[in-house]
Amino acid sequence: MSGNMNLTLKVWRQKNSSASGKFVTYKAPEISPDMSFLEMLDVVNEGLVKKSEDPIQFDHDCREGICGMCSLVINGEPHGPKRATTTCQLHMRSFNDGDTIVIEPFRAAAFPVVKDLAVNRSAFDRIQQAGGYVSIGTGGVPDANEIAIPKVIADEAFNSATCIGCGACVAACKNASAMLFVSAKISQYAMLPQGQPERYARAEAMVLQMDEEGFGGCTNTYACEAKCPKEIKVTNIARMNREFFNAEFIKG
Amino acid sequence: MLDAKIPSGPLAEKWNKHKFDLKLVNPSNKRKYDIIVVGTGLAGASAAASLAELGYNVKAFCFQDSPRRAHSIAAQGGINAAKNYPNDGDSVFRLFYDTIKGGDYRSREGNVYRLAEVSVNIIDQCVAQGVPFAREYGGLLDNRSFGGAQVSRTFYARGQTGQQLLLGAYSALNRQINLGKVKMYTRSEMLDVVTVDGKAQGIITRNLIDGTIESHAGHAVLLCTGGYGNVFYLSTNAMGSNVTAAWRAHKRGAYMANPCYTQIHPTCIPVSGDHQSKLTLMSESLRNDGRVWVPKTKEIAERLRKGEIKAVDLKEDERDYFLERKYPSFGNLVPRDVASRNAKQVCDEGKGVGKTGLAVYLDFADSIKRLGEDTVAAKYGNLFDMYRQITDENPYKLPMRIYPAVHYTMGGLWVDYNLMTSIPGLYALGEANFSDHGANRLGASALMQGLADGYFVIPYTLGDYLAKIGPAPIDANRPEFAKVKSEVEVRVKTLLSLRGNKTVDEYHRDLGKIMWEYCGMSRDEEGLKKAKGMISDLRADFWKNAIVLGDNEEVNQSLEKAGRVADFLELGELMIDDALNRDESCGGHFREEYQTPEGEALRNDDDFAYVAAWAYTGDNMPEELHKEQLEFENVKLTQRSYK
Amino acid sequence: MSNFSNAFSSTLGKKLVMCLTGLFLSSFLIVHLTGNLQLFKNDNGLAFNQYAHFMTNFTPIKVVSYLLYSSIIIHSVWAIITTLHNRKARPHGYAIKPKDGSIWSSRNMGILGTILFVFIVVHMSNFWYQYHWGETPFVEYRTDLNTGATITKEIQASEFTEYVSYIDNGIEITKSKDLYKETQFAFQQWWLVAFYVLGMGALSFHLVHGFQSAFQTLGWNHHKYRPLVKFIGLWVFSILIPIGFAAIPLYFFLLK
Structure with missing residues (x-):
């Protein structure tokens, strides 16, 4: 079909977390501009399987930009060149015929490579487990409309709650810092009345867990914000700082 | 006849009475029970958290890298609840009634009433967890009308309701993980159920990182593994969504109920080519202001497809607003199944648009003229952006192209009122079971059902079973575990020995095309019979010529896919059998032979007001049909009409 | 619930140390520049030398100055600690340097800080050390309080014991170390002038990021006040102050 592109891919291949990896070059011929980036990789993989070569491993699931499972650093940019877009929602029309595309995994000590482009982001789960919840059980809660929340607060909390936990903030940050992710959750609960009883204990527990996982510190370059697919x-980071310092120096 | 164990007594008192009749587990004994929960979507996460809160030891499993990724997260529209906050006449009974009617009278009154009843608790629960639902300026919760409902009972969180609800359930799960009551196994795929003396007492899983085949024992097993829409290859499901857990359970004795009931959603972004891996849904709220049309003649459609003319250049008399023409009173707002079927029909007549000819227009030009572009943008801006991102077309200037896509499967594992399958101790929750939506699901009801099952049904009904079997430990070293484990290992080996010439994806695509063509929006006997043979051949070919690469002891996507597609190939055949068996049209099941003179679904309540529950009888053997008669004591069965 | 060791050992705590010392150092810049503006007075350094004496002998200021020295050291040491920690968080870098829309200075605070540290060492050995322990010239000012006219006279070490300022017969006599002359002498060397201008360039870039960043770290990132903080950070700290400082060596080099 006309308008199709021929691309060269340089893909990071790494057998497992303990193996050392390297870049391998692949041809991606006849790529339609309507394909998503992951569909382009599907096509390459199908070609590899046909040749009995190991297909490229990458994480993905919903392909609607909401599950947060897809990742990839494409030509140096987490989730590729478009703003507010996950890799699964990136389309090949963002590239040109003849381009060479370098594809790497998210890189951070806290995100060890599982295989090829897939990394282990369970550190994020452990941070959430440390305090990313309201300690209430099922049942026995008040009627939903007994808690009135000003719309501006609800909307702002919602903005924080849209985080999909993909880890692009860590991948983009020169320090591999997870603060945008952690602060989004801390912020959501810090703003809502439901989060108040555990507000400071939560902030402390989540920050300390974040440190334990080996993420870097924030140097306020704001690369995370620029690359966050959910903007x-x-x-949020400022708010987290406030919550944490409050927890440590005043409320603790 | 199957017994669904629906409690006796008046509809509104069944659940309360039942809750009292259920046996309880002594609080100090709860920690002696181990519960296995497979899947961490809305049903799984809420069940795992709630059961752990009660004191049971829970082991939870998901194939994704984190429990938060389950596909419940992608639900956009909202969640229904009979709160009647807007004071517009809603009630538990009305939600019950709408759900039964929407399901075309193929669901159980008792289950649906309970669902409507606990719907109100769900909203309370989620708000208490900090789920940021949309609010009014007064600070109280906002509601909207959804999917043609006459009352505003849908709670929503922008277009990300599923995400926010799942993150709420995930947070409750995380709390229990932190407390040590839930042990979470991520990147673990369930490959079989282990039964001991006829009771489900464990599962066999494969660790997707290193391939370890593990045995896990428990007093009960909960399958919360979602639907099987990916049998169609292209669907709005996630890439990983699969039927394996449910299908393996089916082969161990759990009945599969109404597998032919599939919901096809009318407003999806059309397929752009063979590379297409999945379909993206756009909220059906778009039909509130968009007008659906195709060119009046094949010739014009052809010129459009070739790009010789543009849609905007067509005069009014060259356009066919087919929904408005055929359904003057409901117009573009007819139910999902009707809208989908009509779109397929015009495309089959050769009037489809877009490069592939498999699309119809959804046109906002009139709305933009009437309301202004700003108003339209305020209402649908995010959807328009999404459309533009995917198609590279500007829906403010050009009409959108839409086409139906598989979205949800109403069928699933057969469960009784307690959500227990036909294997004692094996439960199915959420989309994995068949219970509440009949032949068609209403918009914003999937989230409701998943959470109802997990938060408010299973914590009661599971205790009854556990109290009866007692807390004696379950031993994973029993020979039954070793036997099933070795069967799983053999299957893995067999798959890995396939070094043919056709990729697993190619088989999956072929299967999807057969299912879509012959068991999709409309079916007929001839086509179904043909499809049955085709699938059977395809399956035989798969086990000869598929390419499965690599070893078990590594991350192996080739092996994962092969196992799932192998199960889809078997399920596909059962879906065809079920569709062939059901000589009527109802909801998502439209048999060409059974339609009213106006072309609407024609039910046969005398012969088919039953649940078709299929029992596995052996490889390549016909499945055995068990019927559960549906009793309607509180609603009158009527014919739907949208003229 | 917590103790202070958690507070300071955490990544946020380390950042807080950077932020507080940084802000303190920034505030000192204002004082320092205000004082140094005396150099532009056409009084042969009388006001400036009085100011220099005041700054080195008034006890509260002395206390603050020790705080200042320790801030410089802590700010630098903590910078090294956090940088090492942050490097450890990404042991394997990217083949293609990430494009992320961040401003250059925010990614290069370490380099800028190192330049500044070298600058401070040179600056302090040139003036602070010289003033306290080095060989400085001395000066005597005699001001006729009736006419206001001042006569300046260089004096020898033998004529000078300590800083004095008294009035005798309607004439105010001030004897002092002559830091003004020292300054004038130093900035006759073009390479030193160039070094100072370069240092102030580094200061400018360091502060354009650093000042607003400190507020972010403190959690003071409010949409109503953020523009003000950015404005001050840009116009006061990264433009006015560095220009003010850089003007001194240029002034002496070109005009004196």
Whole structure:
């Protein structure tokens, strides 16, 4: 079909977490501009399987930009060149015929490579487990409309809650810092009345778990905000700092 | 006849009475029970968290890298609840009634009433967890009308309701993981159920990182593994969504109920080519202001497809607003199944648009003229952006192209009122079971059902079973575990020995095309019979010529896919059998032979007001049909009409 | 619930140390520049030398100055600690340097800080050390309080014991170490002037990121006040102050 592109891919291949990896070059011929980036990789993989070569491993699931499973650093950019877009929603029309595309995994000590482009982001789960919840059980809760929440607060909390936990913030940050992710959750609960009883204990527990996982510190370059597919704002990080210092120096 | 164990007594008192009749587990004994929960979507996460809160030891499994990724997360529209906050006449009974009617009278009154009843608790629960639902300026919760409902009972969180609800359930799960009551196994795929003395007492899983085949024992097993829409290859499901857990359970004795009931959603972004891996849904709220049309003649359609003319250049008399023409009173707002079927029909007549000819227009030009572009953007801006991102077309200037896509499967594992399958101790929750939506699911009801099952049904009904079997430990070293484990290992080996010439994806695509063509939006006997043979051949070919690469002891996507597609190939055949058996049209099941003179689904309540529950009898053997008669004591069965 | 060791050992705590010392150092810049503006007075350094004496002998200021020295050291040491920690968080870098829309200075605070540290060492050995322990010239000012006219006279070490300022017969006599002359002498060397201008360039870039960043770290990132903080950070700290400082060596080099 006309308008199709021939591309060269340089893909990071790594057998497992303990193996050392390297870049391998593949041809991606006849790529339609209507394909998503992951569909382009599907096509390459199908070609590899036909040749009995090991297909490229990458994480993906919903392909609608909401599950947060897809990742990839494409030509140096987590989730590729478009703003507010996950890799699964990136289309090949963002590239040109003849391009060479370098594809790497998210790189961070806290995100060890599982295989090829897939990394282990369970550190994020452990941070959430440390305090990313309201300690209430099922049942016995008040009627939903007994808690009135000003719309501006609800909307702002929602903005923080849209984080999909993909880890692009860590991948983009020169320090591999997870603060945008952690602060989004801390912020959501810090703003809502439901989060108040555990507000400071939560902030402390989540920050300390984040440190334990080996993420770097924030140097306020705001690369995370620029690359966040859900456009989570760095004001969340400021709020987290406030919550944490409050927890440590005043409320603790 | 199957017994669904629906409690006796008046509809509104069944659940309360039942809750009292259920046996309880002594609080100090709860920690002696181990519960296995497979899947961490809305049903699985809420069940795992709630059961752990009660004191049971829970082991939870998901194939994704984190429990938060389950596909419940992708639900956009909202969640229904009979709160009647807007004071517009809603009630538990009305939600019950709408759900039964929407399901074309193929669901159980008792289950559906319970669902409507606990719907109100769900909203309370989620708000208490900090789920940021949309609110009014007064600070209280906002509601909207959804999917043609006459009352506003849908709670929503922008277009990301599923995400916010799942993150709420995930947070409850995380709390229990932190407390040590839930042990979470991620990147673990369930490959079989282990039964001991006829009771489900464990599962066999494969660790997707290193291939370890593991045995896990428990007093009960809960399958919360979602639907099987990916049997069609292209669907709005996630890439990983699969039927394996449910199908393996089916082969161990759990009945599969109404597998032919599939919901096809009318407003999806059309397929752009063979590379297409999945379909993206756009909220059906778009039909509130968009007008659906195709060119009046094949010739014009052809010129459009070739790009010789543009849609905007067509005059009014060259356009066929087929929904408005055929359904003057409901117009573009006819139910999902009707809208989908009509779109397929016009495309089959050769009037489809887009490069592939498999699309119809959804046109906002009139709305933009009437309301202004700003108003339209405020209402649908995010959907328009999404459409533009995927198609590279500007829906403010050009009409959108839409086409139906498989979205949800109403069928699933047969469960009784307690959500227990036909294997004692094996439960199915959420989309994995068949119970509440009949032949068609209403918009914003999937989230409701998943959470109802997990938060408010299973914590009661499971205790009854556990109290009866007692807390004696279950031993994973029993020979039954070793036997099933070795069968799983053999199957893995067999798959890995396939070094043919056709990729697993190619088989999957072929299967999807057969299912879509012959068991999709409309079916007929001839086509179904043909499809049955085709699938059977395809399956035989798969086990000869598929390519499965690599070893078990590594991350192996080739092996994972092969196992799932092998199960889809078997399920596909059962879906065909079920569709062939059901000589009527109802909801998502439309048999060409059974339609009213106006072309609407024609039910046969005398012969088919039953649940078709299929029992596995052996490889390549016909499945055995068990019927559960549906009793309607509180609603009158009527014919739907949208003229 | 917590103790302070958690607070300071955490990544946020380390950042807080950077932020507080940084802000303190920034505030000092204002004082320092205000004082140094005396150099532009056409009084042969009388006001400046009075100011220099005041700054080195007034006890509260002395206390603050020790705080200042320790801030410089802590700010630098903590910078090294956090940088090492942050490097460890990404042991394997990217083949293609990430494009992320961040401003250059925010990614290069370490380099800028190193330049500044070298600058401070040179600056302090040139003036602070010289003033305290080095060989400085001395000066005597005699001001006729009736006419306001001042006569300046260089004096020898033998004529000078300590800083004095008294009035005798309607004439105010001030004897002092002559830091003004020292300054004038130093900035006759073009390479030193160039070094100072370069240092102030580094300061400018360091502060354009650093000042607003400190507020972010403190959690003071409010949409109403953020523009003000950015404005001050840009116009005061990264433009006015560095220009003010850089003007001194240029002034002496070109005009004196």
